[in-house]
Amino acid sequence: MGRLAGHGAVLVMLAFGVYSLTTLDFSWSDVATSVRQAAKVFTLMDPVSLPPPGDLAYLIGLTLGIVVLGTLVAALISIPVAYVSAENTTPAGWLRVVGRAIGVVTRAVPDVVLALAFSLTFALGSSLPGILAIGIHSIGMISKLFADAVEQIDRGPQLALRAAGGSRAQEFWSAVFPQVLPSWIATVLHRFDINLRGSAILGYAGVGGLGYAMKVAFADFPQGYGRGLGIAAVIFVLCVVLEIVSSTIRRNLLGIDAVGNSLGRRIVRTATGNRPARRRPSGGAPAGGVEAALRRPWTRSRVRDLSWTGAAVVVVVASYWLADVDFSQVTWQYVLPTVQSFWPPNLGSHTLGDFLQALLVTVEVAFGAAVLSLVLSVVVGSLAARNVAPNGAVRGVFRTILVIFRGVPELVLAIFLIMITGLGDQAGVVALAFGGVGLLGKLVADSFEELPPGPERALTAAGATRGQRFLAATWPRGVPSLIGNSLYLVDTNIRAATVLGIVGGSGIGFYLTNASTVLTLHGQVTTLVIMVVLTVLAVEGIAAWLRRVFR
């Protein structure tokens, strides 16, 4: 019975995805038209070029400075949030609820919306709205992962310190913090990578740096597109380079191997030949009694730790300087009203129907893109799976295709942003579908490869062909995880479609843009964000239910 309902739900969602594509007027001829238009733009634009070296260096510095400071702000705020959220450190149960709620809310509000909303409080061109937007939005993920790390520690040392008469704060800093520090640093570096990628979109909300320069270039139709693409390429390279840097740091400093499959991590792994990270023994043997032992020897590990700490301080100070933070640009009398203006949620001059209609468009973009990704991912992902691909070469080719799809979304996104601004929802669907193949195709391939090989061997022994084997043994067992992964894709697509809507002026993003730039309309932002959060939660709920049904 539950299974029947589950099958029904899956069919309904597939049908909705296909319906979405038709409502959004999505057809291959439209795609072809878009491609032709894009091609025309390419012929009219200036040749692809970079800004002069001095300007480029300034823009890179500004972008990095804003992202570093924003991530740092989020990390610092996340410490107390994680402290009250983690089950083994929280002083009281109700504080846990508050902590987790802070995480959910900050994650739900897109950083672009925050940047737009804060722009009132600051002088035009200030980097503070960007820093604050990243700083607040990132609390959601960082505090969640921080708290998870705290809950995973060995509780013994904490208990030992309590037994020795330590206070809660002493327990935390002496027993918990040293245990979670490596994982916390890894989390912050990971978030830094994500924020750097997101900074291109923040530029559309007026936050200075490469993203804003790209927006300005793209606004100059069609000649400026050459410059825009140049900047997009810089952003892409910067993201890959810093991903390599952060993976290297995590590897060397923390002994955490480069995992994940984005392009940068892949390069790190290839370069290091996949050797597991090793830790050298530290410490030494001071000779000559207690007094002499007071002097800590300059061991390699001590020098290394101090250099890393020093380097981190230099990076933060440099970021402060590069981001050109100037608190005199803050119009303090706007701070409180800005914060207050988000409450209570309201509809302004719109009706709930308007908002729901817009939300529907965003959800349709998400589902439509997911269906396209699904179809392509099943093909590409299957052929990238060892137990389905006819030979190693085919598998290698399709794995490479997936890496490319995942590795270049920044650049791809940038090119499609051009189309979105001009062409509306179809381009958004294509952009999301493209990135979705990278994610879903990989998950499909991995889930097929993880299946126990028994049934396939049995069919081979019985003389089945490769196609029969796939349909009879591999596919049926892979479907449950395929459903779960597709819904995960829908989930991320809804958030991404919201942000794309902000840039492209469609769906719920259109209302978000309008509402977040005017102080008196901020109540609408709250309403819209709540609507998006509820939708995402509903999808997560369906996913959880289907996982149970098809287990």
Added chain:
Amino acid sequence: MTAPVVSVSGVTKEFGTTRALHEVDLRVEQGEVVVLLGRSGSGKSTLLRHLDGLERPSAGAVEVLGEDLAALRPAALRALRGRVGMIFQRFELVGSLTVVENVLTGALARLRGPRLGLWSYPRSLKLAALTHLERVGLLDKTYQRADQLSGGEQQRVAIARALMQDPRILLADEPVASLDPESSDQVMRLIREIAADDGLTVVCSLHQVDLALDWGDRIVGLRRGAVVLDTTTDGLNRAQVMEIYGRVAASTAELMAIETELGDVVAGTTVRDGQT
């Protein structure tokens, strides 16, 4: 007779429907080395945790160093815990910190506010920590990461951390259960030496009868949360301990189970009993 260092009266502890301790009475005098003997699940650890105020009894009272634990405010309880050192089966050091940093955390009860890193402790405490490390024979490991030490060494660091508290009482919860025989011997000898030199009172839980006879002044046997044996070790031998257990054991099967739990060297026992 002076007031006992530890006085447990009528303590019962229930976790949900499970009864971990049942009307336990225990008095420990200054300078005694008491071994709590029993199988796993007999309530040894729970009893020890009550002595440091880490558990609160469901019924009954616990007095430590003349203070009724139930009546203490949080700050006073922390101060009391500061005078009671505790060591654990799994050592419970912070593996990523240096040995000396781990030892220094034993001084936290005497310090205000949190500490992080060596520099945050005063020189006098650092000197004290090094002295304690010298005493447990690990001065040469001062600046190594704690998780690079062997099990026996880690337990000695844990003892140094407890010494850092300047404790009056040392509680040890299965301190050698994770160690090889040689390290066990070293750790138990260290505990006895410290107890003798500093006049410390020791309450130590063990599950091996031989170790209990070798290292304890007095054995308190626990079974299913109740005290079933309380005697000095003078002239006591393994067979007698087993016999007392046997009397309270409900069935032969249960007795055999206890034999397997406690009797790690059954053959050796027979020979020794034959000689006595």
